[in-house]
Amino acid sequence: MLKEMGVQARQASACLARLMSKEKNRALFLIAEALEREQSAILLANQQDLEAAQQLSYSAALLDRLRLTPQRLALLQQALQQVIQLPDPLEQPAEYQILPSGLQLKRQRVPIGVIGVIYELRPNVTLDVSALCLKSGNAVILRGGKETQQTNHCLVTIIHQALIRSQIDPTAVQLIPSADRRWVNELICADKSVDLLITRGGEALHRLCREQATVPVINGGAGICHLFVDASADLERSLPLILNAKVQQPSTCNALETLLVHRSIASKLLPLLSEALALNEVTLHADPAAITWLSRGPAKVRPLCKEELDQEWLSLDLNLCLVEDIDEAIMHIHHHSSGHSEGILTQDASHAQRFTQEIDAAVVYVNASSRFPDGGQFGIGAEMAISTQKLHVRGPMGLESLTTVKWIAEGDYLVRN
Amino acid sequence: MLKEMGVQARQASACLARLMSKEKNRALFLIAEALEREQSAILLANQQDLEAAQQLSYSAALLDRLRLTPQRLALLQQALQQVIQLPDPLEQPAEYQILPSGLQLKRQRVPIGVIGVIYELRPNVTLDVSALCLKSGNAVILRGGKETQQTNHCLVTIIHQALIRSQIDPTAVQLIPSADRRWVNELICADKSVDLLITRGGEALHRLCREQATVPVINGGAGICHLFVDASADLERSLPLILNAKVQQPSTCNALETLLVHRSIASKLLPLLSEALALNEVTLHADPAAITWLSRGPAKVRPLCKEELDQEWLSLDLNLCLVEDIDEAIMHIHHHSSGHSEGILTQDASHAQRFTQEIDAAVVYVNASSRFPDGGQFGIGAEMAISTQKLHVRGPMGLESLTTVKWIAEGDYLVRN
Numbered sequence: 001m002l003k004e005m006g007v008q009a010r011q012a013s014a015c016l017a018r019l020m021s022k023e024k025n026r027a028l029f030l031i032a033e034a035l036e037r038e039q040s041a042i043l044l045a046n047q048q049d050l051e052a053a054q055q056l057s058y059s060a061a062l063l064d065r066l067r068l069t070p071q072r073l074a075l076l077q078q079a080l081q082q083v084i085q086l087p088d089p090l091e092q093p094a095e096y097q098i099l100p101s102g103l104q105l106k107r108q109r110v111p112i113g114v115i116g117v118i119y120e121l122r123p124n125v126t127l128d129v130s131a132l133c134l135k136s137g138n139a140v141i142l143r144g145g146k147e148t149q150q151t152n153h154c155l156v157t158i159i160h161q162a163l164i165r166s167q168i169d170p171t172a173v174q175l176i177p178s179a180d181r182r183w184v185n186e187l188i189c190a191d192k193s194v195d196l197l198i199t200r201g202g203e204a205l206h207r208l209c210r211e212q213a214t215v216p217v218i219n220g221g222a223g224i225c226h227l228f229v230d231a232s233a234d235l236e237r238s239l240p241l242i243l244n245a246k247v248q249q250p251s252t253c254n255a256l257e258t259l260l261v262h263r264s265i266a267s268k269l270l271p272l273l274s275e276a277l278a279l280n281e282v283t284l285h286a287d288p289a290a291i292t293w294l295s296r297g298p299a300k301v302r303p304l305c306k307e308e309l310d311q312e313w314l315s316l317d318l319n320l321c322l323v324e325d326i327d328e329a330i331m332h333i334h335h336h337s338s339g340h341s342e343g344i345l346t347q348d349a350s351h352a353q354r355f356t357q358e359i360d361a362a363v364v365y366v367n368a369s370s371r372f373p374d375g376g377q378f379g380i381g382a383e384m385a386i387s388t389q390k391l392h393v394r395g396p397m398g399l400e401s402l403t404t405v406k407w408i409a410e411g412d413y414l415v416r417n
Numbered sequence: 418m419l420k421e422m423g424v425q426a427r428q429a430s431a432c433l434a435r436l437m438s439k440e441k442n443r444a445l446f447l448i449a450e451a452l453e454r455e456q457s458a459i460l461l462a463n464q465q466d467l468e469a470a471q472q473l474s475y476s477a478a479l480l481d482r483l484r485l486t487p488q489r490l491a492l493l494q495q496a497l498q499q500v501i502q503l504p505d506p507l508e509q510p511a512e513y514q515i516l517p518s519g520l521q522l523k524r525q526r527v528p529i530g531v532i533g534v535i536y537e538l539r540p541n542v543t544l545d546v547s548a549l550c551l552k553s554g555n556a557v558i559l560r561g562g563k564e565t566q567q568t569n570h571c572l573v574t575i576i577h578q579a580l581i582r583s584q585i586d587p588t589a590v591q592l593i594p595s596a597d598r599r600w601v602n603e604l605i606c607a608d609k610s611v612d613l614l615i616t617r618g619g620e621a622l623h624r625l626c627r628e629q630a631t632v633p634v635i636n637g638g639a640g641i642c643h644l645f646v647d648a649s650a651d652l653e654r655s656l657p658l659i660l661n662a663k664v665q666q667p668s669t670c671n672a673l674e675t676l677l678v679h680r681s682i683a684s685k686l687l688p689l690l691s692e693a694l695a696l697n698e699v700t701l702h703a704d705p706a707a708i709t710w711l712s713r714g715p716a717k718v719r720p721l722c723k724e725e726l727d728q729e730w731l732s733l734d735l736n737l738c739l740v741e742d743i744d745e746a747i748m749h750i751h752h753h754s755s756g757h758s759e760g761i762l763t764q765d766a767s768h769a770q771r772f773t774q775e776i777d778a779a780v781v782y783v784n785a786s787s788r789f790p791d792g793g794q795f796g797i798g799a800e801m802a803i804s805t806q807k808l809h810v811r812g813p814m815g816l817e818s819l820t821t822v823k824w825i826a827e828g829d830y831l832v833r834n
Contacts, residue, residue: 014775099794103785112807113777191627195807210608214627216808237830244832345830356825358431360530368520368828377516377833378824390529390612390821391633392809404807407795408773411785413654413762415661416794 002186005141006193008171009114013139015169017111021088023166024135030162031131032080035073038158043068045154046123053147061251061315065121066147076127079382083131086382089400090137101416106408111137112195115402116187116215117384118143119200123151129198130159130173132384136402139172141194143187146178188213198397200385202312203338218392220385223253223340224312225370228329228355230346231262235269238345239276244369245343247280251314253386254341254370258309258319260329266293266322274299277318286320294320309336326351330358337361339388341370362388362395419603422558423610425588426531430556432586434528438505440583441552447579448548449497452490455575460485462571463540470564478732482538482668483564493544496799500548503799506817507554518833523825528554529612532819533604533632534801535560536617540568546615547576547590549801553819556589558611560604563595605630615814617802619729620755635809637802640670640757641729642787645746645772647763648679652686655762656693662760662786664697668731670803671758671787675726675736677746683710683739691716694735703737711737726753743768747775754778756805758787779805779812 016024035042046068053066094108115138119125126144133140144152152175160170176183188197191214198218199205209217227245229238245256261269270290274297277284285304286294294301308319323329326344333342343365344355352366363373373396374383380398387393393401433441452459463485470483511525532555536542543561550557561569569592577587593600605614608631615635616622626634644662646655662673678686687707691714694701702721703711711718725736740746743761750759760782761772769783780790790813791800797815804810810818 018774099789101789101794103789103794105795210631216633216806218808234830241830241832248833352827356823357435361823363824363826366825366827368826368831369833371833372516372518372520372826372831373824377518377520378522389633391635394821395824404811406773406778407780407790407812408783409780409785409789410769410783413651413658414785414789415658416665416786416788 002176002183002190003193005171005174005176006114006190009139009141009174010193012169012172013111013113013137016134016137016139016172019137019168021091023168024088024137025084027134027162027166027168028080028084028131030165031127031159032077032084034158034162035077035080035127038154039070039073042073042151042154042158043070045150048150049148058147059315062121062147065251066123068123068151072124076124079124079128080131083135083382086135086399088135089403102411102414104410106410107405108408109400109403110406112402112404114139114141114194116141116143116190116194116197117200118184118187118197118205120145120202121147123148123155125200126152126155126175127159128382129384130156132382132399132402134172136399138402140174141187142173142175143184144175144178149178152178184208185212188215188217191215198385203310218385218387218397219389220387220397222312222338222388223255223386224257224310224336224338225254225341225343226258226260226333226337227256227343227345227370228260228323228326228333229262229265229269230326230329230344230348230351231264232347232351233265233345234347235265235272238269239272241345241367241369242273243276243280245371246277246282246318247316248369248371250316252371253312254373255314256318256370257311257313258321258336260321260323260332261290262329263289263322263324266290270294271297273297280316282316282318284318284320287322289322290320312338326354330355333359340386341365341373343368343370362386419593419600419607420610422588422591422593423531423607426556426558426591427610429586429589430528430530430554433551433554433556433589436554436585438508440585441505441554442501444551444579444583444585445497445501445548447582448544448576449494449501451575451579452494452497452544455571456487456490459490459568459571459575460487462567465567466565475564476732478668479538479564483540485540485568489541493541496541496545497548500552500799503552503816505552506820518831519828520831521827523827524822525825526817526820527823529819529821531556531558531611533558533560533607533611533614534617535601535604535614535622537562537619538564540565540572542617543569543572543592544576545799546801547573549799549816549819551589553816555819557591558604559590559592560601561592561595566595569595601625602629605632605634608632615802620727635802635804635814636806637804637814639729639755639805640672640803641674641727641753641755642671642758642760643675643677643750643754644673644760644762644787645677645740645743645750646679646682646686647743647746647761647765647768648681649764649768650682650762651764652682652689655686656689658762658784658786659690660693660697662788663694663699663735664733665788667733669788670729671790672731673735673787674728674730675738675753677738677740677749678707679746680706680739680741683707687711688714690714697733699733699735701735701737704739706739707737729755743771747772750776757803758782758790760785760787779803
């Protein structure tokens with residue numbers, strides 16, 4: 001079955017590669033329009049998914065990721081409009097050169113071909129990802145979470161209608177059944193029909209792909225983000241930043257998971273932190289040294305288990321460790337980072353420099369909240385994922401990262417000497 | 418053991434990342450100098466490898482790949498000088514922007530870290546690859562062919578001496594024993610210590626990596642290159658080009674493996690081809706329809722087995738098939754291409770356009786020999802490999818492809834709204 005979808009996707013991708021920008025934009029426009037027209041159908045499907053998830057006792061954080069509202073649909077519509085506005089990466093002028101041999105060499109952007117995307121709860125990904133793939137001339141095979149089945153089915157039906165109205169092969173966007181795990185195993189090994197797999201999920205999915213995928217994979221979306229509060233940090237201004245990083249949208253990959261505090265400022269910062277976090281209902285998972293300073297504060301504190309340092313909470317939980325100095329902070333991050341976003345709060349320029357140089361992550365922050373890295377904030381428009389790996393693309397994945405190049409060489413019956 | 422090498426490589430890479438261009442160039446200069454000074458030691462080691470290979474009855478093509486000569490050493494020295502001349506990719510100016518939020522965002526090039534390279538016979542790869550990794554600030558773990566053990570050991574000793582004299586950690590370049598296959602299995606799964614694996618070898622190595630590697634892989638070097646002689650091709654000028662693509666250096670990945678000839682010109686082209694190939698001692702593996710036109714010619718002809726169409730000859734063997742039209746040629750290439758270099762000889766502009774658009778390969782040629790794609794010819798200097806995949810880099814892999822980016826974001830205790 002997947003094989004057949006792969007063949008269809010390959011055929012669709014050949015047609016997509018030849019479309020003009022305006023043809024692709026028209027399809028995106030029709031999708032955006034249908035989001036409004038079909039709002040009640042979408043929300044109804046989403047309600048069915050939410051009820052099923054509630055019956056399975058999903059956490060509030062998970063339900064939040066799953067939920068669509070009229071406001072969120074309006075944001076999705078805006079995101080589609082943004083994708084329409086973005087320049088078509090395939091219209092970048094090709095690079096030309098004439099080599100000393102006389103060979104005329106052209107290097108031009110082309111779509112990657114067929115992209116597989118595996119993601120979890122959030123149904124907005126279905127639209128974002130489809131729009132970015134279409135705009136960049138790629139066919140896409142989607143595998144969303146089983147919790148979002150009804151919503152995704154409804155959204156993909158809307159996309160298909162828009163594609164048909166735009167005279168584009170609807171198999172350009174295909175959704176595989178999410179109920180059966182076997183489809184995932186087939187998809188990650190479909191190297192004949194899928195050129196790139198993008199995974200937006202937790203560490204378990206990444207490990208599965210690392211160990212079993214034969215399709216090239218870009219991992220995105222797992223963020224164990226650290227923030228180190230150095231001895232010289234401005235404490236008063238640090239508090240709102242820590243809160244922002246943790247509570248603004250705890251279910252996203254760029255939310256803060258572990259706070260590292262320089263031991264020398266623990267006595268000042270931790271009591272203030274306890275109050276601020278208690279107000280925001282954050283549970284602290286603190287190491288023994290930190291607990292000393294927290295025991296009288298109002299925040300809920302639990303002893304930290306070692307394994308929690310490698311866990312992406314995605315909830316109102318925060319790990320807290322005291323460190324001796326910047327060396328220990330850097331070492332801690334080396335051991336536990338997922339390579340997403342790591343930050344330092346400091347007034348010491350040499351510490352800021354060491355931190356940005358030595359930390360090996362997609363984004364390194366100095367005196368700023370880890371909540372920033374996304375395509376919108378970084379000025380590259382909507383994004384496919386935040387790549388936490390080093391090859392092809394690192395950080396927010398925009399349209400260009402969904403393309404590759406082809407070299408075209410012309411001569412006049414030219415031979416190599 | 419590999420784990421320990423990985424830890425050392427990681428440490429060395431942190432130091433390499435901070436070196437200035439001139440420090441790296443000095444080390445490369447010392448290596449180039451030593452190639453001349455130590456020439457007799459290198460050739461002696463190479464002679465030992467050659468004798469061992471001869472005793473194992475290696476083919477002439479393989480012995481040619483293994484052999485070093487004073488001339489080839491001089492070319493290697495030139496290649497090192499070229500790498501010294503190349504601009505340091507880490508000195509590319511960073512891209513700055515200030516986002517509407519006030520965040521100061523910098524995107525800068527950084528080395529990838531630790532690169533593993535698995536290659537086969539050719540000992541020049543040991544030097545090329547080490548030089549490119551050093552210049553781009555990466556540590557490298559090399560795994561050459563077991564047939565080149567003595568030569569590689571001698572070359573890496575020379576590199577180590579030059580690194581020590583340049584006060585660079587010599588574990589920046591490490592060679593793993595090539596006698597034991599288990600090392601390969603360890604290396605391709607060393608995702609904790611190796612950031613990128615580059616494989617220069619045949620399809621078997623690629624399959625092994627596709628199925629078992631947990632380190633991200635770039636496959637390079639397997640080339641099943643096709644050339645389609647269209648009905649409108651200038652036959653007289655086609656002959657020297659076909660010869661160039663096949664015989665100039667048959668042991669390289671960009672040599673021609675399969676010739677597709679439009680049926681309508683078979684009666685004219687094939688007799689001429691038979692003569693030209695016979696003079697160059699090329700054996701033809703021809704399909705039944707082609708054999709008809711070849712039976713009276715002087716070239717050695719064998720019936721083509723289907724499996725040979727997926728084989729990289731690397732020798733003076735050439736597959737030959739007749740095709741009905743450009744559609745059949747494109748379809749044939751879709752089925753058998755390794756995504757390296759594919760060419761068409763034609764006078765018909767619309768056929769040239771269809772071919773360049775529809776063929777999915779790193780380099781597509783019109784009226785030019787497939788022998789061109791290498792870093793030197795394409796003007797990007799020495800090369801690590803020819804990437805036949807679509808992610809990160811496609812075609813010749815120059816210095817920039819050995820780097821990635823890091824985003825550095827600074828604010829004044831900036832939070833996201």
